[in-house]
Amino acid sequence: MSELKNPLEIYAALAKSNCGQCGVPSCMAFAASVLQGQKQLAACPYLDPAVVTQLGQRIVRRRSLEDDHQQAIQELRRQVALLDFSSLAPRLGARLVEGNLAINCLGKDFCITPSGEMISDCHLNHWIYVPLLYYVILCKGTEPQGEWVPYATLPGAAEWSQYFSHRCEEPLRHLADAHCSLIFEMFHLFGAQPVVLSGGADHSLQILPLPKVPFLINYWEPEEGFASKLNILLDRSAAENINAQSINLLARGIIEMFRQLILRHSRDGKLF
Ligand code: SF4
CATH class of the missing domain: 3.30.310 (TATA-Binding Protein)
Structure with missing residues (x-):
């Protein structure tokens, strides 16, 4: 079975309605995302499951940006797990809530557990997860100077x-x-x-x-x-x-x- 390398081969099997239900704005963008490993074929609800299986077998999964983010998060979590939250909280301007660090970000609390997991009512993504973990690890507690x-x-x-x-x-x-x-x-x-x-x-x-x-x-x-x-x-x-x-x-x-x-x-x- 030949390896699928061209997004047009995926595009050919799509409904081409650009409905956006897969989370990207167009069928062509979806085809490219699948090939880059950022989306799964099954995210398009209009693809026949048999076609999902058949195309899926031809896609060679490469390391994606998401893989890199996950790897970075795992490493940061490992470093966070070594820290003592009770002495850290005042330095970060955070609160200690049931053993977790509650860090306020634009008025919303994001809680970091002792194992470096993040809990929040808000949607979590690497744009917030990575900086929060770095903040916990790197913050010296220096007060802003207004400069x-x-x-x-x-x-x-x-x-x-x-x-x-x-x-x-x-x-x-x-x-x-x-x-x-x-x-x-x-x-x-x-x-x-x-x-x-x-x-x-x-x-x-x-x-x-x-x-x-x-x-x-x-x-x-x-x-x-x-x-x-x-x-x-x-x-x-x-x-x-x-x-x-x-x-x-x-x-x-x-x-x-x-x-x-x-x-x-x-x-x-x-x-x-
Ligand atoms: S859900 Fe399917 S049909 Fe709709 S934009 Fe995405 S790939 Fe195209």
Whole structure:
């Protein structure tokens, strides 16, 4: 039986309705995700089980991004399991609840168990799981100083800074351009506090993705002839409490969460 290498072979068997029930927006994206190991064929409810079996036998499972995330999480959990939560909680700005660390993230509690598992009412993904575990392991408890600096100036940020700009700041700017009031209402619902800075932006808000890692979001609305601007600044102390990679993941997770909320709550159910 020949190995299936081309997503078009999977696409050919799909309903091609782009209905999105599989969790990706189109049948072509689904076919590519299956081949990359990010989706299972059975996630499409319209595929005949016999076809799922027949195609499935020809797909060689390769290591996916999800595998890498799971491996990273397992390693971080192993390190967390060695820590003493009772002495750690005050340093993290966390509470000890029935032996678990309760860490507040944008107003919601995320509990880390002594074995490094995470429990929350919120949807859990690697954008929150990895940074929280790193926070538990790395946080020195340094209090934020109110000295805001660009992400790129933090130690270890060089390899992530382009990603931070293209995958976090730019997408958030586009969302703010299209849904200005909704975005800032949502920020307030997540506990954002307005910040007044001299020569500041039209909107400057401080949010707390982690108790000792505040973000400052500055947004300048578009004006005639000038595009909008948005930046996300970090407290200079951030590098004492977490690594640059985790800040990147947290920011990305927040943008994704906002995308989902806008899809659900905007008047027309559209992002743009
Ligand atoms: S559920 Fe099936 S038909 Fe719908 S978009 Fe996904 S792959 Fe296509």
